Amino acid sequence: MQSVLRQHAEVQYAEELAELAKEDKRQRPPNWQLSPWAVRTYLMGGKLKSGFVVSPKYIGNPRLIEIAVATLATDRALLLYGLPGTAKSWVSEHLAAAVMGDSTLLVQGTAGTDENAIRYGWNYARLLVEGPSPAALVVSPMMVAMKEGKIARIEELTRIPSEVQDTLITILSEKTLPVPELNMEVQAHKGFNVIATANNRDKGVNELSSALMRRFNTVVLPLPDSLDEEVEIVNQRVSSLGKALELPAEAPALEEIRRVVTIFRELRAGVTLDGKVKVKSPGGTLSTAEAISVINSGLAMAGYYGDGELRAGDMAAGLTGAIIKDPVQDRVVWLEYLQTVVKEREGWKDLYRACREVL
Missing domain, CATH: 3.40.50.300 (P-loop containing nucleotide triphosphate hydrolases)
Structure with missing residues (x-):
């Protein structure tokens, strides 16, 4: 099973399910493997009485x-x-x-x-x-x-x-x-x-x-409520997928994840997080799943063509591809956002230059 690219959830998290079953003494509906309490704990995560930590899935x-x-x-x-x-x-x-x-x-x-x-x-x-x-x-x-x-x-x-x-x-x-x-x-x-x-x-x-x-x-199921919540989701899934894909890059710094998530949230909302600048929204959904994909593709670039550390240049192509679905209208939206927001944001000049290079 080690060569399987993506294991089924019941295989990948078999240890957690087994530990929950050991501790689960609550009533179970007919034919259920766990009680509703244990199922909730498995999805949301938590620490069992034994000290075993169940990772959050949602x-x-x-x-x-x-x-x-x-x-x-x-x-x-x-x-x-x-x-x-x-x-x-x-x-x-x-x-x-x-x-x-x-x-x-x-x-x-x-x-x-x-x-x-x-x-x-x-x-x-x-x-x-x-x-x-x-x-x-x-x-x-x-x-x-x-x-x-x-x-x-x-x-x-x-x-x-x-x-x-x-x-x-x-x-x-x-x-x-x-x-x-x-x-x-x-x-x-x-x-x-x-x-x-x-x-x-x-x-x-x-x-x-x-x-x-x-x-x-x-x-x-709504989009994540806050920036921190979405960053946590992306970080967790990137870590899990990185291990499965055996990417040679280092784990990404939270700051890089935060930048991608910030861009996606602002373009989805049509306004910057501080509410000061209105921006146009592209036609795509810019979902959390796409943010995960951008970071993973960046890690692959960093691992195979860089020094293993995720940088703006590694993410630029994936970020641009995720945003520009319509080559005409979305390109205009992205260029305007780069000029009015990314270029002016402190510490983001490297991302601005990298994204302009791939356009």
Whole structure:
């Protein structure tokens, strides 16, 4: 497993889950591996009575995680909603890992996702030879979750065509998946539930029907409240990814992370942090996830083409690429921001020069 680029959450954090299970004496919902208290602790982090420290997976309002966990303990499905880059997929994976010890029952939503991905499909070679039979059935992650009483995850639910989305209504309301070709049905076992993620800024969004929305309890994951909170998130994820990618660079100074996060927050808000200068916003989302990507690409540049220490020149290309999605309009926005804000900010001249060089 050491050669795997990205381990599933239940594998990467197996020690933390095991330590929580040892100490967890609270009541657990049917088929759950941990109690709601332990799941919250796993997501938010904390120190156990044994002295073991659980790392935080989500940095933000703990009440949102409590609502999400409580929802999964009921017969309501959970919809994690928010802007791109607000850790919806990350939270979804870690919730499934903590609750069931299995985050792999995943349906990836795209414009091409059909009913087979959610319900079931057929092995057509066997179907032609044998006709409809259980052996010819190709089970979906949803069907496996129902049979085993686990959590199924659906990524980017609003990317799925509306008529395919609505195949979930029977599953979520009746907890049953009919298979009329075999004159049978699959009934969900205790513990089964669904976590879906969706955002409202994606191209090709298909609005959820009111009938489907009633089957979900929606938790909106916001952008980080403060600069310090977002810096902490980026620092934590960069550290984790840097180890996985075995980047030869040194850990980035918090000041470099703070500069990237400051730029993203100001361009998102349309005003500098001190409120003195209004700036134009580019068309991209400039999410926390993109800030993490900028720092990681900078570390790769510093490690392979520099002296291993992250500097402005290492981040300039990644920063510019993250901001300029439209080569005309976004370029104007970025140039104006560099001139009016970055150039005038004390201690930022190196970043200004580096960014101008790559434009």
